[in-house]
Amino acid sequence: MRHAVREWLGRYAPDGVVAVALSGGADSVALTAAACAEADVVDALTVDHGLQPGSAEVAAAAVALASKLGCRSAQVLTVTVERAGTGLGIADRDPDIGRSPGLGDRAGKARYPGGPEAAARRARYAALDEARQGLPVLLGHTLDDQAETVLLGLARGSGARSIRGMPEFDAPWGRPLLGVRRSVARELCADLGITPWEDPHNSAPEFTRVRLRHEVLPLLEDVLGGGVAAALARTAAHLREDGEVLDALAGELLAAARDGDGLRIEMLATAAPAVRRRVIREWLLERGAKSLTDSNLRAVEALVTRWRGQGGVAVGGSASGTRLVAAREHGRLILGSE
Structure with a gap:
């Protein structure tokens, strides 16, 4: 974990000053611990969507933990998740901090534009962007999250762009752990004696990504002999490199073709x-x-x-x-x- 964060800082934040999105879950807790060990300054940002009972207590516990881990500052960002009819644009779900608004697909899609997760994601990223004070924000996406993202992209069938996965850095969002398994984050929490928050949404089968995580990927690992998650993540990395070249060529053609x-x-x-x-x-x-x-x-x-x-x-x-x-x-x- 520390090596992954150290390498990311060397490439994208050599001054060693970052913010971390901390939900209290295992991935974000392990990331925050590693960042505090490797970065010079870490500010923790915790989003409270207010959509689950006890969300304020979960957020407060995350902030208290951030101080113990060595963050310079920690704050709770309370957001209001807009409901259907507000005109919000919707982006695909990105598996990061504060994942669950606590609603299932069927009920949520009727009440929130694009579903509850999409609405919560939009509110979360807006709050993080406003509070980051010009710093890059580290997110706890792991290799497993990357593999799930690639599978979801394959299902959409929208070409190579949809299976390029998440980048290591898409300013201001940084993902140092894309080469680290989710299990390693849990091991680090155990080594530190920390019991992370378990988001009940992460075991709710009504969500597609949860079924990918608990049913599809384990089956693929069994049938194909293991290493599937890592292979999917490598595929995303290769496609991203190829895509960057094609995007550069397209930029040149776009400039030349303008009339x-x-x-x-x-x-x-x-x-x-x-x-x-x-x-x-x-x-x-x-x-x-x-x-x-x-x-x-x-x-x-x-x-x-x-x-x-x-x-x-x-x-x-x-x-x-x-x-x-x-x-x-x-x-x-x-x-x-x-």
Whole structure:
């Protein structure tokens, strides 16, 4: 654990000053202990979603533990998780601190936009970002979390980007433990004589990630002879390295293909498909498109490569609520609204 944190600090935070997201669970407790041993200054941030009975007591205990471990400061961030109808955007679940809002999928999706975990995640990250005082925030994602993320990405079938997993550093979020098994975090807590908080959500079978953790991955390990989690994490790392090269090539093509607010068709038509779709994706995102899917990108790509006089392609809504439509006009790819 200490080696993993030390290596991360050397690459991304050489000044040795960081914040840590501490829920009181085993992963975040072990990360905080290792960070206090390796970093010069550690500030602990604990999020209380207020959605489970006793959440305030859990948060208070985490803050008290942070002080014992050697954190410079520790504070509780109390958040309000927005309910359905608030217009919140939703991101996929990221397995980090303060995971559970304490609601099952069926009840939660009716009450919270995208489900309770998505709403809690949005509130959590916003609170951490506001409280971090310009510091990188370390999150307790482990190799096991990475493997689960890759499997979820495979199920979505959205291409290599969806199975690249989580990066070690996506400013301001740092993940030093992506090469460390979850069991090691528990061993460290035991060695320190600490009993971590057990989030009841982590054993609730109504959540997809919980079933992956307790049913799917153990079965794969048994059938394939072990090492599956590590192999999935290595696959994510390889794809991330390849993706970074393709993203750089796409950035160069995007700059060259720009024509006002549109893109020149002739430059896109001769590009490799993997680069071309990245250009289209980045262009749509920067123009305000949300929740793009693989089918969206391929339909827009068809305006470039399989032009038969077809009409515009709806690519979802923008932040302002308007409907965005990509179309081909006078040798340019353009984006309008309806």
